[in-house]
Amino acid sequence: MLEKETLSVDGKIFTLDYGYDALGTLSSLAYPDGKGAVNFAPNGFGQATQAIRVDGSDSTVFVKGGNDKASYHPNGTINTFTYGNNLVHKTTLNSRQLPQLIHDYLGSTSKVKLGYSYDNNNNITSIINGVDSNFSLSALTYDGLDRLKSTTGNSAGIGSSALSYDALGNIRSYSNTSVLNPSNLTYGYNSSFRLSSVSGTGSEGYNFSQSGSYDNRGNVTHNGKRSFSYNLANQMTASGANRYLYDGYNRRIKTTDSKGTGYSMYSQQGRLLYRETVKGGISYIYLGDKLVAKTGAGVVTKSDDAGYNSVMNFKPFGETIEAANDEVGYTGHKFDTDLGLSYMQARYYDPAIGKFNQPDPVDVLGHLARGSIVHGFNPYTYANNNPYKYIDPTGKIPALLLFAPEIVALGKATLFVGSAGVAGYAGSEAINTYNESSKDEPVKDKKRKYTKKDRKKMYETADGKCEYCGDDITMDPGTGKSMEGDHIIPWVDGGQTDENNGAATCRDCNRSKGKKRLGEKGDQFPPKDPNDRIKDKMLKE
Known part of the structure; x- marks a missing residue:
């Protein structure tokens, strides 16, 4: 805390x-x-x-x-x-x-x-x-x-x-x-x-x-x-x-x-x-x-x-x-x-x-x-x-x-x-931005973690590569290149925990990135547009 x-x-x-x-x-x-x-x-x-x-x-x-x-x-x-x-x-x-x-x-x-x-x-x-x-x-x-x-x-x-x-x-x-x-x-x-x-x-x-x-x-x-x-x-x-x-x-x-x-x-x-x-x-x-x-x-x-x-x-x-x-x-x-x-x-x-x-x-x-x-x-x-x-x-x-x-x-x-x-x-002179029962944070999806099935789907969509650094990733746990599911729109900002809002990342990138969004300005990762990726995926479907 x-x-x-x-x-x-x-x-x-x-x-x-x-x-x-x-x-x-x-x-x-x-x-x-x-x-x-x-x-x-x-x-x-x-x-x-x-x-x-x-x-x-x-x-x-x-x-x-x-x-x-x-x-x-x-x-x-x-x-x-x-x-x-x-x-x-x-x-x-x-x-x-x-x-x-x-x-x-x-x-x-x-x-x-x-x-x-x-x-x-x-x-x-x-x-x-x-x-x-x-x-x-x-x-x-x-x-x-x-x-x-x-x-x-x-x-x-x-x-x-x-x-x-x-x-x-x-x-x-x-x-x-x-x-x-x-x-x-x-x-x-x-x-x-x-x-x-x-x-x-x-x-x-x-x-x-x-x-x-x-x-x-x-x-x-x-x-x-x-x-x-x-x-x-x-x-x-x-x-x-x-x-x-x-x-x-x-x-x-x-x-x-x-x-x-x-x-x-x-x-x-x-x-x-x-x-x-x-x-x-x-x-x-x-x-x-x-x-x-x-x-x-x-x-x-x-x-x-x-x-x-x-x-x-x-x-x-x-x-x-x-x-x-x-x-x-x-x-x-x-x-x-x-x-x-x-x-x-x-x-x-x-x-x-x-x-x-x-x-x-x-x-x-x-x-x-x-x-x-x-x-x-x-x-x-x-x-x-x-x-x-x-x-x-x-x-x-x-x-x-x-x-x-x-x-x-x-x-x-x-x-x-x-x-x-x-x-x-x-x-007036001072005023309350936030009402009591509507917080200033977006409403969050109750489900925060991706399931194994979700991660596998994201892995296949990304052709087995990290969507930040481009390196090969593995579904096996325990390494820096182990696959992790990342929220494109962060969960704390109201992003949903589903495959459309999921990016396949290696553990190293996901842990270093923190709350930054994919391709965010100032990010040390290659700039990509996750929304274009999602739109392309939706068109294919």
Whole structure:
């Protein structure tokens, strides 16, 4: 089990210390700020029941324990918990185990109260705001592919939206009537089906028609507002004077922009845990997968416990109704006001136009393997064009969203985060990317190891040669050239354990390769395209 994680950059050292109970469940986490570990008191199912930081004789309660400890529904969704300032969070599920009511309240005063209804495909059809009706959506409609077509709301608040698409899932038009930030966009595409124009209210400054708007890998290099540069891993490394640095997990660990130099540290699951800016460090506190607080330098606070709200509202694809905030925002991703983009780890996303700036690193076959039969054909689409049902935690694979967060900032020393709302609808100063019962990892095949029959089939398909080094391999165990079955799409990333996703490798290559994919950039093995191999095989069959 991971006990300590250290990030060393620019002579700075940031350390995370993990503690576990006797069952191997995470029981504490000490952040780089050195202010004591946050204790989670996991129950018998490994679910965190509190979030309390102990620093010597001092303690900070983010989520109460004891008699007020967090409870869970049978499906693992958080039922109720109480923040350290007595704000109570409660989630009521319907008969399909989907959120019916999300309620954050302090005494008799509701801070967040959102009711949901659904159609037979589990698409949200209404969101009723019991605190501010100007931000209710009385109706949401979808087409036959479950893509969002329209929302109906009050123009004085959230407004109504309308969308249309072409056969490839490209947005052709997108409008919103909110008087606070209206838009009416029309989209054009070139012969490569890449965005070439955006016109209408809200499109000011966009220009994708220049010869240098895209590089040869499909990354947006100029959108009319800013230029963008990328390395060979398709990571954005520069935009104007801004500079960005990434770790081996494709997570942005250093930024240099108009606000100075900042550093970030993530969990192995990709959750932002710590940021250090020129103002100091900020720790992000979670109850399981739910972001519940942030604490540290520059955190918005209030001098009493009266229930101060800090709420931001979003159009369907994530553009803010209010002024954008350079923080963790829409679906829990860091928004860069300098760029006008949300950083989603594998890619950057433009919420004003509802499209990614880079093509999907997961190809069509990868999406097919995960059950996305139609939507995987468009490499720039966000959340299957249904941002109320799906999120994209890592910028790769849309994940079902049972509910997304809205912020309620309450307290003296920290910003407490109340969870409610829906993606594209609510959010704020800090926000939870990951819902309780839908993890940020892809759903894994229960079967992880290939059978002897599977390995023999892969051996025959590869003509008895390793698909990495090309050497002869043997079915006999115990040598470096013994045949092993390797997942082309890694099992930990949701790859299936079947012959179509299997590559014959020698043990030496498989053990050296680790989680790298066949032919991955930066790999020391000969570049091959496993997807072409699979497609050729399917055609022969």
